[in-house]
Amino acid sequence: MKRILITGGAGFIGSHLAEVLVAEGxxxxxxxxxxxxxxxxxxxxxxxxxxYFIHASIRDTDALLRAMESVDFVxxxxxxxxxELVVKSPVYTIEDNVRGTExxxxxxxxxxxxxxxxxxxxVYGKSERECxxxxxDLLIGPPTFGRWSYACSKLxxxxxxxxxxxxxxxxxxxxxxxxTVGQRQTGRYGxxxxxxxxxxxxxxPITIYGDGRQSRCFCHVSDVVRALVExxxxxxxxGQIFNIGSTEEVSxxxxxxxxxxxxxxxxxxxxxxxxxxxxxxxxxxxRRVPSIAKIRxxxxxxxxxxxxxILRLVIAEQCKSIAMxx
Numbered sequence: 151m152k153r154i155l156i157t158g159g160a161g162f163i164g165s166h167l168a169e170v171l172v173a174e175g176x177x178x179x180x181x182x183x184x185x186x187x188x189x190x191x192x193x194x195x196x197x198x199x200x201x202y203f204i205h206a207s208i209r210d211t212d213a214l215l216r217a218m219e220s221v222d223f224v225x226x227x228x229x230x231x232x233x234e235l236v237v238k239s240p241v242y243t244i245e246d247n248v249r250g251t252e253x254x255x256x257x258x259x260x261x262x263x264x265x266x267x268x269x270x271x272x273v274y275g276k277s278e279r280e281c282x283x284x285x286x287d288l289l290i291g292p293p294t295f296g297r298w299s300y301a302c303s304k305l306x307x308x309x310x311x312x313x314x315x316x317x318x319x320x321x322x323x324x325x326x327x328x329x330t331v332g333q334r335q336t337g338r339y340g341x342x343x344x345x346x347x348x349x350x351x352x353x354x355p356i357t358i359y360g361d362g363r364q365s366r367c368f369c370h371v372s373d374v375v376r377a378l379v380e381x382x383x384x385x386x387x388x389g390q391i392f393n394i395g396s397t398e399e400v401s402x403x404x405x406x407x408x409x410x411x412x413x414x415x416x417x418x419x420x421x422x423x424x425x426x427x428x429x430x431x432x433x434x435x436x437r438r439v440p441s442i443a444k445i446r447x448x449x450x451x452x453x454x455x456x457x458x459x460i461l462r463l464v465i466a467e468q469c470k471s472i473a474m475x476x
Contacts, residue, residue: 151382153177155221155263157208157254158228160187162335163268163327166371167225167378168192172201174379181217183207186231191334208250218257223264223382226254229304235339236300237428247303248310255314255322264321266382267311271328271395271438272301281439284326284391291433298433312389321388323381328395328440331460332371333467343368343464346406350415351468357420359427362403365437369396370455370463380449387448393440396453405457412458413465 154171158164159180164187171178172195180192181204195201206213208228218224228250230236230243251267258265274282275290275298288305291298314320337345349356377394381387400408406419424432445451455463 151176151223153179153221154223154225155179155181155217156225156227157181157250158187159225160184160189160192160203161227161231162191162332163330163371163374164225164227165191165195165334166332167227167375168195168201170375170379172198176200178202179204179217179221181206181208181213182228186235186339208253209246211253214253214257218261218263221261221263224254224258224266225378226251226265226267228254229268230300231339237297237432240296240299244299244303247300248306251307251310255311255320259314259318259320264323264382264388265311266323266325266378267307268378269304269308269324269326269391270301271326271393271440272435273305273308273326274435274438275301276433276435278436281397281441282393283441284393284444295433297428308391315389323387323389324391325378325381326391326393326440327374328393328438329366329368330371330374330395331368331464333463335371335464342366342402342405343409343461344468346409347413347461347464347468350409350413350417351465351472353415353417355420356406356410356415356417357422357427358402358406359422360402360424360434362406362421363401363436364434365399365401365439366405367396367399367439368405368457368460369394369453370460373453373455377445377449377451380451381445384448390444392445392448393442394445394451395440395442396457397439397442398453398457399437399439400457408458409461409465412461
């Protein structure tokens with residue numbers, strides 16, 4: 151793996167991944183249409199001799215093929231992100247996720263490049279298991295609720311990727327990410343940690359969607375990137391699905407309280423019904439806890455940063471951003 155392509159590499163996770171790979175001496179090509187990514191995220195890489203940026207969509211066939219030239223491996227991160235965007239733009243979500251992945255896999259099959267596809271914990275749907283394993287049955291909500299379009303589109307991506315592995319012998323690994331957070335993540339599309347932190351630091355009300363009893367597990371981007379870098383080095387990872395995430399569970403109400411405490415904020419906590427935050431009939435997953443036994447067994451991976459450490463890092467970044475803006 152000397153030359154690596156990252157689709158969506160100017161985004162939150164992609165930019166952190168690019169930094170690590172460039173630092174390792176890899177030639178890194180990023181293709182991103184900047185619809186949700188930012189040039190600011192990769193500003194520190196633009197002058198590096200082993201970094202190349204292509205401003206284009208992966209749906210642009212010519213640009214994608216140009217990006218794929220002499221590439222040994224592809225990290226496919228480009229996708230519609232955030233519940234808010236998914237609810238407001240379901241057509242864009244489905245087309246961008248499904249057709250974009252189809253284009254990337256077809257191009258990789260022509261060049262023989264290995265692929266790591268980033269999927270999501272959303273594919274587990276409304277399952278009520280204690281923790282989610284990669285071989286669990288999946289329970290997705292009805293198509294009348296557009297909220298589930300994202301989960302279905304990413305699940306179809308998984309089916310397509312594994313079909314390429316079985317039928318065309320393309321070495322593909324699928325990872326399901328569970329709430330990755332950290333520096334550079336924006337709250338623009340409803341991501342809860344940056345949204346809470348921004349409100350707390352500014353002294354604004356911290357708005358909790360729903361009753362706040364729903365729980366999640368948050369994993370720092372540096373831990374996630376460590377797994378993304380190591381998995382392709384294991385030949386037996388091809389054709390497999392791996393959960394990547396923390397197992398430290400927290401309710402959204404408790405998350406808001408911890409953000410408030412750690413930032414020494416005087417912000418009040420408010421609850422907003424899902425119907426007002428998103429759309430009528432919106433459904434959410436009550437719990438989302440991964441089993442990480444499979445990835446631990448293969449590469450001895452587990453998160454190193456706990457939630458309080460993560461929140462302190464995000465709070466410090468937000469405080470610095472506000473100070474610089476003054």
